[in-house]
Amino acid sequence: METETKPVRRPGKSASANKARETDQKKDSPKDSKKSKVGDDTQQTERDPELKYGPMPRFPHQRVWTRAVMILALLTVVYFSYKTGKEVPLARQHEILHQRKQPLECSDSFKAEVEHYPGCVPEKCGRLISDSLITAAEAQAMLEIAKRGLNLGGSLGGASILDLHSGALSVGRTFINMYLTEKGKNIYRKSDFDTYKQVRMKIHRAVAQNFKISPDVLYLTHPTFFSRLTNLPPGTEHDEYWHPHVDKDTYESFHYTSLLYLSDYGEDFDGGRFVFIDKDNVNSTVEPRKGRVSMFTSGKENTHFVERVRSGTRFAMTVSFTCDPKHAISDPNGKVLKRVPK
Ligand SMILES: O=C(O)CCC(=O)C(=O)O
Numbered sequence: 001m002e003t004e005t006k007p008v009r010r011p012g013k014s015a016s017a018n019k020a021r022e023t024d025q026k027k028d029s030p031k032d033s034k035k036s037k038v039g040d041d042t043q044q045t046e047r048d049p050e051l052k053y054g055p056m057p058r059f060p061h062q063r064v065w066t067r068a069v070m071i072l073a074l075l076t077v078v079y080f081s082y083k084t085g086k087e088v089p090l091a092r093q094h095e096i097l098h099q100r101k102q103p104l105e106c107s108d109s110f111k112a113e114v115e116h117y118p119g120c121v122p123e124k125c126g127r128l129i130s131d132s133l134i135t136a137a138e139a140q141a142m143l144e145i146a147k148r149g150l151n152l153g154g155s156l157g158g159a160s161i162l163d164l165h166s167g168a169l170s171v172g173r174t175f176i177n178m179y180l181t182e183k184g185k186n187i188y189r190k191s192d193f194d195t196y197k198q199v200r201m202k203i204h205r206a207v208a209q210n211f212k213i214s215p216d217v218l219y220l221t222h223p224t225f226f227s228r229l230t231n232l233p234p235g236t237e238h239d240e241y242w243h244p245h246v247d248k249d250t251y252e253s254f255h256y257t258s259l260l261y262l263s264d265y266g267e268d269f270d271g272g273r274f275v276f277i278d279k280d281n282v283n284s285t286v287e288p289r290k291g292r293v294s295m296f297t298s299g300k301e302n303t304h305f306v307e308r309v310r311s312g313t314r315f316a317m318t319v320s321f322t323c324d325p326k327h328a329i330s331d332p333n334g335k336v337l338k339r340v341p342k
């Protein structure tokens, strides 16, 4: 054991200790005192190890106890930071990103799934955020399209959706087909659908390019929709948008998910960040920015959730892609679909 403790004199603290040291110094011969200062110091520290190594232990097993307490404190900090997890911003609202990529290994289930579709397997799974794909004018036009439709309905709770393809619109606790209503049937002009298609095509090409697949093996799929989120308490389970999920599990046909943000985090709303739940309890956060596009593979490697909105209104669009031509949908034109997608 290393902690043999004796009562120890502490320099500068005890008058008797200093006195003893003075007496020691007086005992040195005048000849000795002419020796170099270095020599004197060395002798003194040799006699008094405390000066060299700091205060010596003062109670039994002091060193053991000190170390135990320090290790315990360190473990406590490590444990709590592990439990709480870390947050790494992937995209801040004030940043203007041309392309921020975060490549990842595909989850086994996603890899097994996309292998059924030759040419649709990504070179690498992961995420990409871009603020330079969609222009400010396009983002504004999409926001106006979203607001115009959503203003005809709205959920009782905090999440309302509008799907221009099927016409589905949240109203109260349920959904209606907006195109079957008097106000909804002529709400959009051809120019609105043209803008929508143009934006969709840009995102479609960017997804294909980023994941290094041909745009021809990628199809727009259901549901592709606008969302409007607020802090209203949920009226039904459809309003609970904050649960962690894997898109491939929630929406069977999804292989690639993209999001177009239509409002600004910290300006139009608070809360409502998009959060990827990563390995080792690390969360990568995306702060919505108007016109920002986020795209990612829809498997387990991109498990995520949206934080509850604390205040304001958050508009976004989920644009979904599949590798399975059976699940392809066409661009909207305001006509009622003969076959409503499942
Ligand atoms: O609006 C978002 O940021 C994400 C929405 C989402 O996770 C989804 O539509 O599956």
Ligand SMILES: [Fe+2]
Pocket: 245, 246, 247, 304
């Ligand atoms: Fe999702």
